[in-house]
Structure formats: structure tokens, C-alpha cells
Amino acid sequence: MEKKGTRDFYGKTLLELGRENARIVALDADLSASTKTCLFAKEFPERFFDCGVAEADMIGTAAGLSLCGFIPFVSTFAVFGTGRCYDQIRQSVCISKSNVKIVVTHGGITVGEDGATHQMLEDIALMTSLPNMRVIVPADAHQTSSVIRFIANEEGPFYVRLSREKFPVVYDEKNTFHLPYADVLKEGRDLAIFASGLMVHQALLVAKNLSKMNVDAEVLNVASIKPLAKETILNSAKKCKIAVTMEEHSIINGLGAQISSLLAEEFPIPVKRFGVEDRFGISGKPDQLIRFFELNPESLSHKIKLFIEKYSK
Amino acid sequence: MQNELLNLETVAYQIRKEILKMTNSANSGHPGGSMSCVDILLCLYSKFLKHEPNKPEWEDRDYFILSKGHASPALYGVLAYEGYFPKDELMTFRKLGSRLQGHPERLFLKGVEITTGSLGQGLSVANGIALGLKLKKSEASVYCLIGDGELQEGQVWEAILSSGHRKLDNLCVILDRNGLQIDGFVEQVKGEEPIEEKIKSFNYNVIKIDGHNYSEIISAFEIFKRTKGKPTFIIANTVKGKGVSFMENNVDFHGKAPSNEELERGLKELDEHIERLERARS
Numbered sequence: 001m002e003k004k005g006t007r008d009f010y011g012k013t014l015l016e017l018g019r020e021n022a023r024i025v026a027l028d029a030d031l032s033a034s035t036k037t038c039l040f041a042k043e044f045p046e047r048f049f050d051c052g053v054a055e056a057d058m059i060g061t062a063a064g065l066s067l068c069g070f071i072p073f074v075s076t077f078a079v080f081g082t083g084r085c086y087d088q089i090r091q092s093v094c095i096s097k098s099n100v101k102i103v104v105t106h107g108g109i110t111v112g113e114d115g116a117t118h119q120m121l122e123d124i125a126l127m128t129s130l131p132n133m134r135v136i137v138p139a140d141a142h143q144t145s146s147v148i149r150f151i152a153n154e155e156g157p158f159y160v161r162l163s164r165e166k167f168p169v170v171y172d173e174k175n176t177f178h179l180p181y182a183d184v185l186k187e188g189r190d191l192a193i194f195a196s197g198l199m200v201h202q203a204l205l206v207a208k209n210l211s212k213m214n215v216d217a218e219v220l221n222v223a224s225i226k227p228l229a230k231e232t233i234l235n236s237a238k239k240c241k242i243a244v245t246m247e248e249h250s251i252i253n254g255l256g257a258q259i260s261s262l263l264a265e266e267f268p269i270p271v272k273r274f275g276v277e278d279r280f281g282i283s284g285k286p287d288q289l290i291r292f293f294e295l296n297p298e299s300l301s302h303k304i305k306l307f308i309e310k311y312s313k
Numbered sequence: 314m315q316n317e318l319l320n321l322e323t324v325a326y327q328i329r330k331e332i333l334k335m336t337n338s339a340n341s342g343h344p345g346g347s348m349s350c351v352d353i354l355l356c357l358y359s360k361f362l363k364h365e366p367n368k369p370e371w372e373d374r375d376y377f378i379l380s381k382g383h384a385s386p387a388l389y390g391v392l393a394y395e396g397y398f399p400k401d402e403l404m405t406f407r408k409l410g411s412r413l414q415g416h417p418e419r420l421f422l423k424g425v426e427i428t429t430g431s432l433g434q435g436l437s438v439a440n441g442i443a444l445g446l447k448l449k450k451s452e453a454s455v456y457c458l459i460g461d462g463e464l465q466e467g468q469v470w471e472a473i474l475s476s477g478h479r480k481l482d483n484l485c486v487i488l489d490r491n492g493l494q495i496d497g498f499v500e501q502v503k504g505e506e507p508i509e510e511k512i513k514s515f516n517y518n519v520i521k522i523d524g525h526n527y528s529e530i531i532s533a534f535e536i537f538k539r540t541k542g543k544p545t546f547i548i549a550n551t552v553k554g555k556g557v558s559f560m561e562n563n564v565d566f567h568g569k570a571p572s573n574e575e576l577e578r579g580l581k582e583l584d585e586h587i588e589r590l591e592r593a594r595s
Contacts, residue, residue: 025448049444057437057471064441067376067426068449072441087431088468092438096419096428 001168001201004141007105010162011036013148014073014103018044024152025070027062029055034164035075035105055080059088059100066099071152074100078107078120078161086126093157094130101151107137107161108248109276109293110198110286119281125253127159128226134179135226137161137247137255139200140169143223146177154179163248165286167198170221181222182229184236188218191308192240194233196222196255199246199274202290202297206246209301215308225255228262237267242311244272244304248295251275272307274300318527319594321359325352326586328390329556331403333579335386336570339407342415345566347387349491349524349551350458354379354391356530357456357487361538366396369423375453376426376442380435381460381489382416383568388425389413397424433466435459436486440472443481443544454538458487462494465503476544477516484544485537486517489524491553493564508548517546524549557582 041048051058062072195203245256256273336342405411416430439457522529537545554560
């Protein structure tokens with residue numbers, strides 16, 4: 001599978017949207033070269049606002065622009081675009097239901113060498129807790145484009161989490177987005193794997209490994225963590241009767257917690273959450289960190305096998 | 314002109330009566346900081362702000378942001394007297410089912426541009442509106458009222474840096490400098506002076522006025538309208554609890570409603586002010 005950057009496709013799509021719609025504006029907090037809003041900034045300098053290193057101010061400014069009929073896309077790293085300005089997102093965006101699109105890059109441990117301070121593992125928890133906020137983690141670069149186009153045309157707040165690293169694409173360029181979004185990428189009957197972001201392509205590799213161990217896994221991309229595509233998720237749960245979740249986020253209050261809550265209420269089955277345990281990240285190369293946190297296909301396949309055995313006795 | 318100003322001042326005292334009644338009836342709310350800014354708000358809405366009470370979302374309107382959202386009773390009082398909703402509705406303040414939420418909410422009441430309450434956020438929003446208006450080549454302005462306790466929030470300084478940097482001359486910030494915050498005198502809790510020099514150094518046009526003197530309020534807004542190339546910052550020296558002797562400069566009335574007995578005494582004092590103004594007018 002070819003590797004492509006979600007942030008590169010964000011930058012490209014935002015630029016296209018800028019050409020199509022004069023109401024699109026972009027804001028960044030001194031990271032436009034990294035988030036790729038620089039492409040928009042270069043062509044539309046009058047519609048681009050570099051807010052400097054001031055994320056709280058940036059969120060409020062975006063809310064103000066939306067009140068004049070503009071559609072602001074706000075970008076920075078996941079850690080600065082959520083925790084740093086949570087109260088501003090809560091009040092000026094969510095309670096006010098402003099038409100602000102927060103699109104962050106550098107989510108999760110694959111930020112790599114920068115270490116714990118920059119590896120955001122709690123953003124999904126923060127953003128899903130907010131009423132009126134919709135939370136999307138695209139599974140690849142192509143889906144990122146369709147997500148960005150979708151949210152530009154949908155009124156109200158969105159949070160979209162992208163990555164620093166390029167990673168393999170699972171969709172072709174024709175992917176179209178809708179809400180809620182979950183789709184079955186591989187059918188199976190023994191185990192349901194619910195994954196988000198760059199863990200989706202990992203999940204497909206896990207499923208390959210598992211098939212060699214006679215486990216026929218179903219793999220789903222749960223791209224909208226809020227709202228959840230309940231029906232699709234429940235259908236897979238009912239078919240497989242045991243499930244795991246995979247995310248590049250704390251297992252506390254991320255995708256795994258959302259799926260577990262849904263299943264506990266609607267169709268209780270064993271669920272194992274894979275992600276980062278209750279701890280912060282550390283410095284290292286992205287692929288080293290994936291192995292360090294045991295999110296590589298080999299470790300996951302092994303742990304899943306043990307989990308299935310535990311419940312088949 | 315003189316009679317017009319006396320008339321405005323009279324209405325401001327009537328709105329202060331509403332503030333006492335609303336907070337008494339809700340048995341909560343923030344009367345002190347509402348009474349300090351009501352003259353400024355009334356003057357702004359009745360003489361400067363381009364707005365249509367029957368069409369709050371009129372595209373060419375000026376915008377007003379009450380960044381110190383706890384002064385909602387003052388804003389609601391002014392909006393009711395300007396015709397946004399019936400005055401009777403003021404007594405629903407803070408009660409279940411009311412459009413008049415404890416702090417002003419955009420989704421509840423037309424005329425409230427953005428929800429405020431958690432301090433420090435309004436000026437960033439006002440900056441965004443000012444940028445949006447310039448981008449649309451609109452002639453409209455945006456006004457933002459902040460509190461002096463609120464000035465301790467770091468985000469306000471981020472926003473002041475932004476608007477000075479971007480030379481937002483369609484933005485007018487008014488500081489309700491009543492000198493008190495919940496824990497005491499602002500200058501004792503965390504001193505802010507010299508405010509004028511500080512704000513000037515951020516590339517702002519700074520005007521200092523008595524926030525209860527209508528000629529000075531009007532002249533400050535007129536200077537704002539004429540100023541090009543930089544935003545305006547009006548330091549309005551005010552009195553917390555203005556108009557009721559036992560509430561004036563009394564920090565206890567920051568976030569406490571008057572009791573029934575205090576309400577009665579307060580209304581009596583406010584009526585005396587109104588009678589005095591009516592005598593001056595005739």
C-alpha cells in the first residue's frame with residue numbers, strides 16, 4: 001500500500017476549497033509549514049491569518065470570523081489545538097455552536113522524537129466530551145480529502161485529527177464521506193476489529209496475521225468517533241460476538257471507550273482496547289514507538305489470540 | 314442635547330432598578346458590575362451602535378460583545394429598553410426555560426452575538442469579527458466591553474497584541490474600570506496600572522473617561538469613529554454598584570443579589586436619582 005501524508009492532503013484540499021469558495025478562511029498558530037495551511041496562505045494571503053503562538057486567541061478569532069459568515073479552518077498541532085484552548089473551544093465554539101473547523105496535525109505517538117509534550121494522546125477524550133462537537137479521525141490521506149470537503153459544507157463545529165507521518169492508504173481517491181461514518185474494510189466472523197486513524201491499516205495487517213492462526217477477523221474503520229455509526233458497529237459486534245479496538249490515543253476515553261460504552265449498553269460482548277495505556281509518550285522514531293507501545297501487527301496479533309482464547313474456554 | 318443626555322441618564326437608572334429586581338428575583342447574579350457599565354451600554358446602543366432590534370441578524374449591523382458576560386443583567390436591561398424583547402421578560406432572568414440565561418447565550422437570545430461568561434474570550438472574538446468585516450469591505454464596527462478583573466486573563470493580552478498588530482481601526486474596546494474583583498481591589502489582588510501606558514504600547518488609541526459622564530462617553534465613541542490605523546481602547550473609570558449608596562464600591566455585591574429589604578432601599582434611592590434628573594430636565 002502506497003504511503004501518503006494526511007496533512008499533505010489536507011493542505012491540498014484546503015487550497016482547492018479556497019479556490020471554489022471565497023468564504024473559506026484559514027488560521028494557524030505559527031505552524032503553517034507543518035500543518036500545510038501554508039499552501040492556502042501562499043495563494044490567499046488576505047484570507048489567511050497567522051495568529052502567532054497564541055492558540056486561545058486563534059480559536060476566538062476563528063469564532064468571530066464565523067459570525068461574519070466565513071468558514072474558518074483552524075490548524076495547529078493536536079496538543080496545542082485542544083488542551084491549550086479547551087475552554088475557548090468549549091465556550092466560543094461549542095456552547096455558541098460557531099461554524100469553526102478545527103483540523104489538527106501531529107496527533108498521537110507517531111509525532112516521534114519530540115516526545116511526550118508533543119504527542120497528544122488525550123485530544124479525542126477532550127473533544128468527544130463537548131456537546132455540539134463532531135470528532136473525525138480519517139483512516140488515510142484520501143479519506144482526509146473527502147472529510148475536509150464534507151465538513152466545509154456542514155454547518156457547525158468539527159474536530160479532525162491528522163498525523164505527522166505518512167502512512168499507507170486504504171481508500172482510493174473516490175472515497176466519499178458521510179456522518180456517522182464506519183465501514184467494513186474486510187469481512188470476517190470470528191472477531192470484530194474497530195480501528196481509527198493510522199491504526200486502520202495496521203488492523204488490516206493484523207487481520208492477515210490472524211487468518212494464518214485460523215481467526216477470521218472483520219476490520220472496520222470507525223472514522224467518526226462522534227457521532228458513532230452505531231448500526232454498522234452493532235452489526236459487526238452481533239456477527240463476531242467478541243471485539244477489539246485500536247487507536248493511537250489513550251485507551252481512557254478514546255475510540256475504545258466509546259465502542260465499549262455502546263456495546264455495554266446495546267450488546268454486551270468482551271471488548272479489549274488497544275492504544276496507549278494510562279501514560280505519556282516518549283522520544284523515539286515513529287516505527288520504534290509503535291513497537292514500544294506494542295501497536296505493531298505482530299504484538300497485536302499475539303495479544304488478540306490470547307484474548308480470544310481467554311473467552312473461548 | 315442636554316435634555317437628551319438627562320433622558321438617557323434617567324433610563325440608565327430605570328435599568329438599574331431592573332437589575333436590582335432581576336437579581337433579587339433570581340436570588341443570584343452580578344448586580345455590582347452590571348450597574349457600573351450600564352451607562353456605557355445604554356449610550357452605545359442608543360446613540361452609536363447600528364442595529365435593528367426587529368432584525369438582530371441584519372447583515373450591515375455593528376457588533377457588540379459583552380466579554381464580561383456576568384454583566385448580563387445590564388445587557389438584558391438595555392436590550393429590553395431598545396425593544397429586543399418585552400420588558401416583562403426581564404423577570405425570567407436565570408429561571409428555567411428563560412431566554413435570559415445566567416450568562417448571555419448566543420443560541421438562546423437573538424442579539425447576543427456570542428456566548429460569554431468564562432472571562433477573557435470576548436476580545437479575540439471581536440478581533441475575528443473586525444477582521445471579517447474588513448475582509449467583506451464592510452463599514453461596520455465592533456465594540457467589546459471587558460472588565461478590569463478580566464484584564465488579568467492572559468488571553469486578553471494575546472488579543473490586544475493581535476488587534477494592535479493588525480491595526481483594527483474598526484474595533485473599539487471599552488474597559489469597565491470599576492476597580493474591584495471578587496477577592497478585593499484589583500490593584501491589591503494583581504495590580505494592572507499603568508493601564509494607559511501598557512495599552513498604548515500595543516499600538517492602541519487610548520482614551521480615559523468617566524464612565525458615568527455621558528458627554529465624555531459620547532466624545533470617546535466619536536474619537537473612535539474618527540481614528541484610523543489603530544484600534545481604540547476606552548478606559549472608563551466607573552463605580553461598582555453605581556447608584557445605590559450601600560452597593561457602591563462594595564465588593565460583596567459582585568456576585569450577590571440584594572435581599573428583599575436591600576431591594577426596597579435600593580429602589581428608593583434609584584427613584585430619588587430619577588426624580589432629581591426629571592427636575593433638572595424641566
